[in-house]
Amino acid sequence: MTDEKRKTFPMLPAIHWWSLREKFRKEIPDSLSDIYLSKLLKTKPESVKVNILPYLKAIGFIDEQGIIQERAKEWMDDARYGDVCARIVEDIYPDSLRDSVSDPSGNRTAVEAWFTERTGAGTSAVKRMASFYTLLAGGDLSGGKKRPAVKARPARKAETTSVKTGGKRKKRAGSNKPPRSAPAPSPDLVPVNVNIQIHIPPDATKEQIQEIFRNMNKYFYSKLKA
Numbered sequence: 001m002t003d004e005k006r007k008t009f010p011m012l013p014a015i016h017w018w019s020l021r022e023k024f025r026k027e028i029p030d031s032l033s034d035i036y037l038s039k040l041l042k043t044k045p046e047s048v049k050v051n052i053l054p055y056l057k058a059i060g061f062i063d064e065q066g067i068i069q070e071r072a073k074e075w076m077d078d079a080r081y082g083d084v085c086a087r088i089v090e091d092i093y094p095d096s097l098r099d100s101v102s103d104p105s106g107n108r109t110a111v112e113a114w115f116t117e118r119t120g121a122g123t124s125a126v127k128r129m130a131s132f133y134t135l136l137a138g139g140d141l142s143g144g145k146k147r148p149a150v151k152a153r154p155a156r157k158a159e160t161t162s163v164k165t166g167g168k169r170k171k172r173a174g175s176n177k178p179p180r181s182a183p184a185p186s187p188d189l190v191p192v193n194v195n196i197q198i199h200i201p202p203d204a205t206k207e208q209i210q211e212i213f214r215n216m217n218k219y220f221y222s223k224l225k226a
Contacts, residue, residue: 007119009092010055011128014135016041018143025076031066032056055132059088082139089136094118097133104134 023040034045037052056062061072071087074080089098097118101110111130115121121129135143 009129010058012055085136085139104137
């Protein structure tokens, strides 16, 4: 079946496709609105009006008033998922696309080329059309179960310091040992401040002055050293 005059095709993002299915499997409403879907998918109502509701109508999940159709309910059933996707493909996409690209997931370039020629849309729109068509044509539930793996953060290694010993370089852990503290002063070492005043008579001779300093060295400094 196919409307050979169709100039555009559904571009429902895969993230919304799987999110809606996951949420509807828990509780499916009687009808959909832009406000309801914006809260459900955490996006703006304006985006829902342009990027979601028109495509849900195109694939037969809701009618013009937003009422949920039987196809959407069948979509919830894992056993019927592939059949629902196949019927959407048959209803919407021309035979020329299905016949020319037998393996859409393995030949994405050919799918995009077909949409480019058929619709004349820009690169971004073509990629979105091709992406949704490939999702439907695959009919594979595993796409909704893939989750990015969470990588464990590697443990931090202790910083090391290189030390040269005997011409060889060794590594010594520097982060696990506390810093060395300065040695405490010995209690026996007490600083002493000594002020010395020397009174030399103005009439003292050179020999007398030299004798005074010799006696200071003999009696004073020798006792300090002891």
